[in-house]
Amino acid sequence: MNIILISLALLSCRPAPRVVLSARQGNEVKVDVEIADSPAKRAQGLQYRRELREDQGMLFLFPFASVQTFWMKNTPLSLDLIFIGSDQKIVGIIHGAVPFSTATLSVSSPSQFVLEVKGGLSRRWGIGAGDPVRFENISVQGIKG
Secondary structure (H helix, E strand, O other): OHHHHHHHHHHHOOOOOEEEEEOOOOOEEEEEEEEEOOHHHHHHOOOOOOOOOOOEEEEEEEEEEEOOOEOOOOOOOOEEEEEEOOOOEEEEEEEEEOOOOOOOEOOOOOEEEEEEEEOOHHHHHOOOOOOEEEEEOOOOOOOOO
16 A cells, blocks of 8 residues: 555656747746647647646657648637757747638648647747757657557
């Protein structure tokens, strides 16, 4: 019984996954993220979510870099989609994606990671293409295709 309680306590102390974006102006933006690292989690994404804090998002992990395509079907929130290359630099951003739209959303450069945050935040934070990104408490090994 004690081993179970200790294990649960250790799991609850585990640091949350976080993405740190470094804007050209020198400020760092920290976003606590949920991880979408399997086909099922990536397909679900932030669909049906009605609330998202400004310091919260979802990080999509793909097994390799390619041109990633998204849509907003069943997503009531406007989102910014921040496309991140394998080198952990931003390759492009879609600002204020329209809720419930089935239009395909992508940028022309390959990306291995995509961070979704509340619409309008990347402009407010001064985040842009070329800015570096750091992952904290996130493993990018063994991502499922």
